[in-house]
Amino acid sequence: MDRACLAIVIASAVVKKRKKRRIWVKDWLLERDRYTHLNLLNEIVVKNPADFKNYFRMSETTFLTLLDMVSPHIKKQDTNMRQSISPKERLAVTLRYLATGRNFADLKFSALISPAAISSMIIETCETLIYVLRDYIKLPLTEEEWLLTAAEFSKNCHFPTCLGALDGKHIAIKKPANTSSLYYNYKGHFSIVLMALVNANKEFIMVDVGANGRISDGGVLFYTKFWDLFLKKQLHIPPPTKLPGSEDYFPYVFVADEAFALHCNLMKPYPQKKCTKEQDTFNKRLSTARCVVENAFGILASRFGVFQKPINLGPDKATKITLACCYLHNYLKKESLNFSAQNEIESIDVGASLREEHSRNASDAKSTRDKYCTYFNLT
Structure with a gap:
């Protein structure tokens, strides 16, 4: 068997061993609207404002003011396939990461967002915060x-x-x-x-x-x-x-x-x-x-x-x-x-x-x- 044929056989074997992706996204991640930490925070901000401040290191008023500043820069467009992650969720995940330093794999269980998406949105939101707060x-x-x-x-x-x-x-x-x-x-x-x-x-x-x-x-x-x-x-x-x-x-x-x-x-x-x-x-x-x-x-x-x-x-x-x-x-x-x-x-x-x-x-x-x-x- 010449070298060319051997290379083809090896390549074919590698392709066969590759596992096909079984699912595009885990089912429970699709239930973000139902299980996200933001739903709990909506209750906390009414009954225990101090806990909200401890969660994000700022009051609700300050959080909403900051959200108005960053939203135009981090808002994504919805597609036929799925809804985009809202600016509020993006800012909330970023502030929670900065407040705790929790790893992305851990954050996904409270935000119901994949670690890969969390990684990219945190850096993008940090870049936006630097821009909108540049005069501070x-x-x-x-x-x-x-x-x-x-x-x-x-x-x-x-x-x-x-x-x-x-x-x-x-x-x-x-x-x-x-x-x-x-x-x-x-x-x-x-x-x-x-x-x-x-x-x-x-x-x-x-x-x-x-x-x-x-x-x-x-x-x-x-x-x-x-x-x-x-x-x-x-x-x-x-x-x-x-x-x-x-x-x-x-x-x-x-x-x-x-x-x-x-x-x-x-x-x-x-x-x-x-x-x-x-x-x-x-x-x-x-x-x-x-x-x-x-x-x-x-x-x-x-x-x-x-x-x-x-x-x-x-x-x-x-x-x-x-x-x-x-x-x-x-x-x-x-x-x-x-x-x-x-x-x-x-x-x-x-x-x-x-x-x-x-x-x-x-x-x-x-x-x-x-x-x-x-x-x-x-x-």
Whole structure:
């Protein structure tokens, strides 16, 4: 038998061994209208609104507002073969996944939707959430906006020239295929990095997600658009200002931990091992401001259970899920927050007329930190 005939025989044997698909969809999945979790939630929202909020991490009013925003983008057309999955079901499944981190095979028993369909609809809905909530994470790009942020830090954290707290968080993921140790971090697991800048109200004002876990926080920051604007002096940071009880001018700064490089506009703590009493006072004041980013990460992980165990998806999909949660975090914060620092701007001497002079005579980063240290020990 020649090779051509042998190949035909083998191919025929393989075809015969293939199992024919017996059913297109399981019968009980066709009973979605009858058994879906949404029917139970319709009862819960009337009798126990708190349980509804616990289920989706938001009230019914907030859920319906969000549904109106996403529906035009995720609504599918019915066909002669079957009804499409409604926008309400798509949003409900996505929010439940983000709130619990349950795997798709588990979610199918409450949503009565196949795992394959759940997988695609969650990513699509997360992309839509990022789009419709895009204005809820906004980096200040004018002096006036930065001054509002500084006023909040002055009131809440007693750091009058702070513009934001910067830090990174490792988002645990399952080992991506064919990546070796690329995503393996110093904590001993695989991750992508969420780099965030947070204001005094624990809201994200800048997020960058997706860098592999092997890169340090300082290294991740280097590749962000924020740092590019920072180095090019395109953030429009206000000029140095006088602080109460001092005749010196102090630059506006971002605060971070030891993982980042010291800069005139980026303050980090003094090393703990060689810390004097005065330097320890500075570290405590800086820590008060820096804690807002740790608190924001804590709220994010507490509200969205998807972060409480490794995300069993590839880095690209895990990035979209993380971004969607960050936007939802700000959306939910703003729904419950009614705070304005507009009246506090007048108490800050901007010193705009001295911009060029102070720019030419700017101190290096260490002397700037020392000047803050002296001031915090006198006030």
